[in-house]
Amino acid sequence: MASVSSMNNACLSNLSAHVPMSNRDQHRQLYYGNLRFKWMGRHSSRKIRFSACRIVAEKLDIDFSDPDWKTEYQKDFENTFNLPHLKDVLDVKPRPSTFSLMHRDGSRWLRNENVTDRAEGPEDRKNDYVDIDDRTLLKVIKYASPTSAGAECIDPNCTWVEQWVHRAGPRKEIYFEPTKVKAAIVTCGGLCPGLNDVIRQIFFTLERYGVQKIFGVRYGFRGFFDPELPMKKLSREHVQDINLEGGSLLGTSRGGASTSDIVDSIEAKEIDMVFILGGNGTHAGANAIHNECRKRKMKVSVICVPKTIDNDILLMDKTFGFDTAVEAAQRAINSAYIEAHSAYHGIGLVKLMGRSSGFIAMHASLASGQVDICLIPEVPFTLDGPNGVLSHLEHLIRTKGAAVVCVAEGAGQELLAAPDLKDLSGNAVLGDIGVHFKNQIKSYFNEKGIHADVKYIDPTYMVRSVRANASDAILCTVLGQNAVHGAFAGYSGITMGICNTHYVFLPITEVIHTPRAVNPNSRMWHRCLTSTGQPDFSPRNC
Numbered sequence: 186m187a188s189v190s191s192m193n194n195a196c197l198s199n200l201s202a203h204v205p206m207s208n209r210d211q212h213r214q215l216y217y218g219n220l221r222f223k224w225m226g227r228h229s230s231r232k233i234r235f236s237a238c239r240i241v242a243e244k245l246d247i248d249f250s251d252p253d254w255k256t257e258y259q260k261d262f263e264n265t266f267n268l269p270h271l272k273d274v275l276d277v278k279p280r281p282s283t284f285s286l287m288h289r290d291g292s293r294w295l296r297n298e299n300v301t302d303r304a305e306g307p308e309d310r311k312n313d314y315v316d317i318d319d320r321t322l323l324k325v326i327k328y329a330s331p332t333s334a335g336a337e338c339i340d341p342n343c344t345w346v347e348q349w350v351h352r353a354g355p356r357k358e359i360y361f362e363p364t365k366v367k368a369a370i371v372t373c374g375g376l377c378p379g380l381n382d383v384i385r386q387i388f389f390t391l392e393r394y395g396v397q398k399i400f401g402v403r404y405g406f407r408g409f410f411d412p413e414l415p416m417k418k419l420s421r422e423h424v425q426d427i428n429l430e431g432g433s434l435l436g437t438s439r440g441g442a443s444t445s446d447i448v449d450s451i452e453a454k455e456i457d458m459v460f461i462l463g464g465n466g467t468h469a470g471a472n473a474i475h476n477e478c479r480k481r482k483m484k485v486s487v488i489c490v491p492k493t494i495d496n497d498i499l500l501m502d503k504t505f506g507f508d509t510a511v512e513a514a515q516r517a518i519n520s521a522y523i524e525a526h527s528a529y530h531g532i533g534l535v536k537l538m539g540r541s542s543g544f545i546a547m548h549a550s551l552a553s554g555q556v557d558i559c560l561i562p563e564v565p566f567t568l569d570g571p572n573g574v575l576s577h578l579e580h581l582i583r584t585k586g587a588a589v590v591c592v593a594e595g596a597g598q599e600l601l602a603a604p605d606l607k608d609l610s611g612n613a614v615l616g617d618i619g620v621h622f623k624n625q626i627k628s629y630f631n632e633k634g635i636h637a638d639v640k641y642i643d644p645t646y647m648v649r650s651v652r653a654n655a656s657d658a659i660l661c662t663v664l665g666q667n668a669v670h671g672a673f674a675g676y677s678g679i680t681m682g683i684c685n686t687h688y689v690f691l692p693i694t695e696v697i698h699t700p701r702a703v704n705p706n707s708r709m710w711h712r713c714l715t716s717t718g719q720p721d722f723s724p725r726n727c
C-alpha cells in the first residue's frame with residue numbers, strides 16, 4: 186500500500202470544503218471512491234488549491250477488499266506520525282530528566298542530588314512524566330455513514346479506524362545537559378494574542394529544567410541574519426509581565442527567510458534548541474531549518490508552536506489566539522449591530538481576518554448571534570440575482586428594518602480584480618472584499634431607490650493586537666511548556682497541538698500540507714447558517 190498520511194483526511198475535508206453543492210455526486214465520490222478520484226474543480230482558482238491533494242490521492246492504492254487494509258493503514262499512520270528524533274541521525278544518549286515539580290529549578294537539583302537516582306522512585310509519580318508510548322486519538326467520532334454531517338471517511342463504508350498521535354508532556358529521559366543548553370525563541374508572521382504568554386512559559390519551563398542561556402531572536406527569521414538585530418538575552422525580569430500585553434516582546438516579521446543563512450546563524454551562535462512560533466509559512470520554514478540541521482548533523486531541536494488567529498492549521502482543535510480574536514471580533518459585530526439598528530434602514534458590515542479560512546467570521550457570527558449574513562472563503566456566493574446576497578439584504582431591510590453582515594477577508598475573491606501582488610512571505614495580497622461589498626450595497630439600494638444607511642467596520646488589526654483571554658492564556662501556557670518538554674525529549678521538526686482536548690506532539694510535515702478550512706458540510710457551519718437564517722447564496726442557486 187502506498188503511504189497513507191493525514192493528508193488524506195486533510196485533503197478530503199479541504200476538498201469537500203470547496204466542492205460546490207451542485208457537484209455533490211463528485212463530492213461523494215471523494216469519500217466513497219477510495220481516494221482514486223479524478224475530481225476537477227469547477228473554478229480554475231480552486232483547481233490549484235486541490236492539486237496537492239489530488240497528487241497524493243492518486244498515489245494511494247488501497248484495496249479495501251483486503252481484510253488487512255485497516256491494520257496496514259494504521260501501521261502506516263503510526264509511521265507517518267512518528268516524531269522525528271535527534272537519535273534518528275545522531276549518536277545521542279539519553280539522561281535522566283532534570284525536570285522536577287519537587288524543585289525550584291533543574292540546576293539546583295543537579296547540584297544537590299545524585300543524578301542516577303533521579304529517574305526512578307516515588308518522585309516519578311509526583312513529576313508526572315508522560316510515557317513515550319502514550320498516545321491520544323486524533324479522530325473521536327465513529328461515523329455510521331459517509332453522508333453523516335462532516336464525515337471523514339477512509340473507505341466506502343466509513344469504517345472506524347483508530348488514528349493515534351503522540352501525547353505531549355515531560356519525558357523521564359532527556360537528550361540535553363540543561364546547564365549547557367543555549368535556547369532561542371523566535372516569533373514570525375502576523376501578530377496573534379498570546380505570543381508573549383508562550384514566550385514566557387517557554388522561558389519558565391527552560392529555567393525549570395536548569396537552562397540559563399535563553400535568547401530572543403528579534404523580528405522573526407530576519408533576526409537570525411540581520412547584523413543590526415543581535416539576539417536578546419532574556420531574563421526573568423524581561424518576561425515576568427509580558428503576558429499582560431498583546432504583541433510580541435521579540436517583534437515579528439514576514440519574509441526574508443533563507444534556510445541556509447538561518448542555519449549558518451544557528452550554528453555560529455551555537456544554539457541547541459530553537460522555539461519557533463508562527464503559522465503555516467513559519468512551519469514550512471521551521472521544517473526546512475530542521476531538515477538542514479539534520480543534513481549538517483547538528484544536534485539542534487527545532488520545535489514549533491502554531492500561532493494564528495485564523496485557526497487554519499490542520500489537525501488541531503484550535504490554535505492559540507483564535508478565541509481571543511473571536512471575542513474581539515464579536516465586539517466589532519456588536520458595534521455594527523448597534524449602528525445598524527439605530528439607523529433607518531441600517532446595514533452594518535464587518536470585515537474580519539481570514540485569508541483562506543472563515544473560522545473567525547463563522548465563530549464571531551455564532552458568538553454574537555447578531556449576524557444575518559456570514560460570508561466565508563470556503564463557500565462561494567453570488568451578490569446579484571434573485572437568490573444573491575444583495576437581494577436577501579433588501580428582504581432583511583424590508584422585513585426587519587436593519588441587517589448585519591460579517592465577511593471574511595478571503596471571501597468572494599473571485600468577484601474582485603485580484604491585485605496580483607505577494608507580500609514579503611509570498612502570501613497573495615487579497616482584493617478588499619469589505620470595501621467592494623460596501624460599494625455594491627450602496628449602489629444596489631441607490632439604484633432601487635431604497636434608502637440604506639451602510640456602516641462599514643474593519644477591525645482587522647484590533648482583533649489580533651490584544652492580550653490573550655483566559656482560555657487562550659491557558660492554551661499558551663500548556664503549549665509553551667510542552668514545546669520545552671519536546672525539545673528536551675530529543676525531538677526536532679515537531680509542533681504542538683490540542684486534539685480533542687488532549688495535548689499532542691505532531692510532526693511539522695503533517696500540519697503544513699494545506700491551510701485548514703471550514704468544512705461547509707460540518708455541523709458548525711450548519712449551526713452558523715441556522716443562527717443567521719441566511720439562505721444558500723451559492724452561484725448554482727442564483
Ligand SMILES: Nc1ncnc2c1ncn2[C@@H]1O[C@H](COP(=O)(O)OP(=O)(O)OP(=O)(O)O)[C@@H](O)[C@H]1O
Binds near residue numbers: 373405439473495
Ligand atoms: N514555504 C516556506 N518555506 C520556508 N519559509 C517560509 C515559507 N513560507 C513562509 N516562510 C517564512 O516564514 C515566515 C512567516 O511566514 P508568513 O508571513 O506566511 O506567516 P505565517 O507563519 O504563515 O503566519 P500568518 O498566519 O500570520 O500568515 C516568513 O519569514 C517567511 O519568509
Ligand SMILES: O=P(O)(O)OC[C@H]1O[C@](O)(CO)[C@@H](O)[C@@H]1O
Binds near residue numbers: 464539540608
Ligand atoms: O497585514 P498583515 O500583517 O500581513 O496580516 C494580515 C494577515 O494576517 C492573517 O490574520 C494571518 O495572521 C491573515 O488572515 C491576514 O491576511
Ligand SMILES: [Mg+2]
Binds near residue numbers: 374464465466467
Ligand atoms: Mg502564512
